[in-house]
Amino acid sequence: MLSEFLVSEMARLATEGALPLHRQLYEAMRRAVLDGKLAAGERLPSSRDLAEDLGLSRNTVMAALNQLGVEGYLVSRVGSGTFVNENLPRPLPRPHVVHTSRPARLSRRGEALSSTFCATQLEVQPFTPGIADFSAFPVLLWQRLQNKHWRMTYPDMLDYNDSGGYAPLRRAVADYLRVFRSVRLDADQVIITSGTQQSLELCAHLLADHGDTVWVEDPAYWGAVKAFMATGLSMHPVPVDDQGVAPSARDEAHPPRLIYVTPSHQYPTGAVMSLARRHQLLAAARVHEAWILEDDYDSEFRFSGPPVSSLEGLDQDGRVLYMGTFSKVLYPGLKLGYLVVPKPLVAPFRQAHYDLNRPGQMPLQAALAEFIEMGHFASALRRARQSYAERRRSLLEALKPCLGPGSRHGAYLSGAEQGLHLCLHLPATTDDVALAARIAKAGLTARPLSAYCLQRTDVKGLVIGYGYAPLAEIEQHGPRLARAINSRITHGPSSF
Numbered sequence: 027m028l029s030e031f032l033v034s035e036m037a038r039l040a041t042e043g044a045l046p047l048h049r050q051l052y053e054a055m056r057r058a059v060l061d062g063k064l065a066a067g068e069r070l071p072s073s074r075d076l077a078e079d080l081g082l083s084r085n086t087v088m089a090a091l092n093q094l095g096v097e098g099y100l101v102s103r104v105g106s107g108t109f110v111n112e113n114l115p116r117p118l119p120r121p122h123v124v125h126t127s128r129p130a131r132l133s134r135r136g137e138a139l140s141s142t143f144c145a146t147q148l149e150v151q152p153f154t155p156g157i158a159d160f161s162a163f164p165v166l167l168w169q170r171l172q173n174k175h176w177r178m179t180y181p182d183m184l185d186y187n188d189s190g191g192y193a194p195l196r197r198a199v200a201d202y203l204r205v206f207r208s209v210r211l212d213a214d215q216v217i218i219t220s221g222t223q224q225s226l227e228l229c230a231h232l233l234a235d236h237g238d239t240v241w242v243e244d245p246a247y248w249g250a251v252k253a254f255m256a257t258g259l260s261m262h263p264v265p266v267d268d269q270g271v272a273p274s275a276r277d278e279a280h281p282p283r284l285i286y287v288t289p290s291h292q293y294p295t296g297a298v299m300s301l302a303r304r305h306q307l308l309a310a311a312r313v314h315e316a317w318i319l320e321d322d323y324d325s326e327f328r329f330s331g332p333p334v335s336s337l338e339g340l341d342q343d344g345r346v347l348y349m350g351t352f353s354k355v356l357y358p359g360l361k362l363g364y365l366v367v368p369k370p371l372v373a374p375f376r377q378a379h380y381d382l383n384r385p386g387q388m389p390l391q392a393a394l395a396e397f398i399e400m401g402h403f404a405s406a407l408r409r410a411r412q413s414y415a416e417r418r419r420s421l422l423e424a425l426k427p428c429l430g431p432g433s434r435h436g437a438y439l440s441g442a443e444q445g446l447h448l449c450l451h452l453p454a455t456t457d458d459v460a461l462a463a464r465i466a467k468a469g470l471t472a473r474p475l476s477a478y479c480l481q482r483t484d485v486k487g488l489v490i491g492y493g494y495a496p497l498a499e500i501e502q503h504g505p506r507l508a509r510a511i512n513s514r515i516t517h518g519p520s521s522f
């Protein structure tokens with residue numbers, strides 16, 4: 027009986043994968059013990075008999091029995107043989123399983139985190155916002171640099187890193203931010219992270235306690251919302267207008283510990299925060315002893331006028347933490363970004379970053395440092411800026427019929443001077459979710475502005491990206507997008 031069971035179980039295991047014979051026998055015997063086919067205290071046949079019954083070598087049988095002995099399933103008694111351990115814990119009775127499609131039970135936080143906010147999945151189609159065109163990334167050059175740094179890698183470069191990142195990369199980032207973003211910093215204030223998401227979580231963990239209030243722009247960047255959800259903060263939405271986030275007395279009644287903003291190009295409306303608002307926000311941070319988290323995610327792409335300076339550059343109190351990412355200029359899968367912290371926070375942030383995230387990737391960071399130092403980053407940026415400017419122009423041209431005094435529906439654009447997306451505002455009566463669904467049916471993606479809102483119901487429109495699709499596709503599909511928008515709004519549902 028036992029040998030029949032073992033033979034059939036081993037045959038089944040053999041079809042599932044290339045397990046060596048002694049491992050097949052071990053698995054089969056373990057199953058026999060766990061299923062009660064071999065009872066507790068039962069004496070096993072001798073290894074010689076088992077080998078004969080199963081047609082295996084005695085070594086194979088011994089190897090399986092030894093392993094079962096080591097793991098406590100079997101015990102050997104000198105002179106009497108091998109027995110199933112009498113003291114094995116009883117298996118828990120299996121509940122009567124009713125197979126339903128009910129998902130596994132999540133924590134309340136897990137429910138909130140996994141419920142959809144904005145994008146259901148990674149959609150990469152013409153006009154998907156937030157995605158750059160990384161097809162132009164100089165892959166061969168990058169390969170060469172990576173190979174070079176792997177060849178030069180010393181064992182310590184393979185370890186975790188507790189100093190906030192590879193020093194030459196931190197210096198290169200500091201030089202760039204000082205010159206182009208008016209951020210005042212020393213390289214030791216730069217912490218290399220795995221991107222904005224990690225920078226935000228680090229700030230939330232270190233600067234706020236569970237339940238503390240974070241002011242979040244409304245509408246908001248979903249990545250930040252999720253980071254604050256995950257860290258147990260209480261989000262207070264502050265409305266955004268054409269000058270950026272606009273805190274009022276109502277908001278002051280919810281004193282923040284953190285204030286999350288995208289001042290150079292509000293995500294998703296694209297509003298540039300006015301100087302008056304910047305001062306208002308800095309004053310609010312001072313009054314509430316709050317920290318401002320400045321997410322400067324796409325300021326590299328400014329198409330008209332000089333770059334908008336950072337909010338950090340105006341801060342006199344050391345209350346702004348500035349963060350950026352390499353996801354847009356290089357590629358998102360690189361998973362590298364940076365966080366600039368005020369000097370008094372350098373030591374605790376480095377320590378906590380080390381403890382929470384065990385940062386590494388030194389050879390990759392070394393390759394990136396050289397990429398920047400040799401001027402490749404600047405030329406990739408120049409090329410990308412030029413190419414996005416053409417795409418943006420083409421999209422603006424295509425959207426003209428949706429706008430202007432001739433437009434019967436009062437639509438207008440915002441945020442088109444910078445970044446990789448723009449925002450088309452539509453009247454508050456528009457069902458922008460239905461409009462986006464209609465556009466999706468045509469194989470295009472424009473996200474409903476209302477999907478980014480936390481509390482507001484008066485904001486409707488479409489967030490339209492021009493970073494991902496090449497110029498030819500924008501020229502081809504732009505007019506279709508405009509027709510869909512116009513037909514839906516002016517005449518109600520009609521064919522595309």
Ligand SMILES: Cc1ncc(COP(=O)(O)O)c(C=O)c1O
Pocket residue numbers: 156157220221222223224247249288293321323350351352353358362363
């Ligand atoms: C507002 C904002 N911040 C940051 C990022 C990038 O974050 P990460 O560095 O995690 O790729 C994005 C990407 O779309 C964004 O829209």
